[in-house]
Amino acid sequence: MKSHDHDACLAASLAGSEGLTPLRRRVLEIVAASHRPLGAYEILKKLASDAPPTVYRALAHLQKAGLVHRIDSRNAYIACFAQTGRPHKSHFLLCRQCGQAHEIRSAALSRDIAQAAARMAFAVERETVEIAGLCAACKEGESAAPHDRIAPRRARQA
Numbered sequence: 317m318k319s320h321d322h323d324a325c326l327a328a329s330l331a332g333s334e335g336l337t338p339l340r341r342r343v344l345e346i347v348a349a350s351h352r353p354l355g356a357y358e359i360l361k362k363l364a365s366d367a368p369p370t371v372y373r374a375l376a377h378l379q380k381a382g383l384v385h386r387i388d389s390r391n392a393y394i395a396c397f398a399q400t401g402r403p404h405k406s407h408f409l410l411c412r413q414c415g416q417a418h419e420i421r422s423a424a425l426s427r428d429i430a431q432a433a434a435r436m437a438f439a440v441e442r443e444t445v446e447i448a449g450l451c452a453a454c455k456e457g458e459s460a461a462p463h464d465r466i467a468p469r470r471a472r473q474a
Contacts, residue, residue, distance in 0.1 A: 350394075
């Protein structure tokens with residue numbers, strides 16, 4: 317199992333956090349500290365001080381700012397490591413064993429989805445692509461527990 321500089325990874329996800337309120341920054345720090353999606357109540361437990369609506373508002377703001385992504389199938393959030401500073405189309409590989417989410421930024425996949433929608437005169441309002449399976453470590457049997465300290469792998473942009 318490969319290790320990585322988690323501090324550098326965390327710093328990358330926080331790069332666009334200037335100007336955030338203290339609560340929003342703390343929520344982003346909590347989400348970015350894990351490489352698996354976290355639900356609002358998991359985040360709330362780590363905060364140990366704020367009400368659920370406050371956490372949901374912070375997550376909504378961070379998502380709108382392009383700093384976190386919502387993983388619909390898990391009703392959870394993961395930090396965006398792309399550092400675009402704005403919302404963008406992302407697709408995810410989700411490990412069903414350890415829970416990690418790996419962001420894929422693929423221009424070809426986005427283009428194919430847009431073309432399929434155009435052929436059907438379909439107005440896309442929201443795009444979510446989540447592919448479930450096993451990450452390399454779990455597939456090889458290296459992981460019996462979540463391995464949060466592994467950097468998210470990204471597929472090459474096509």
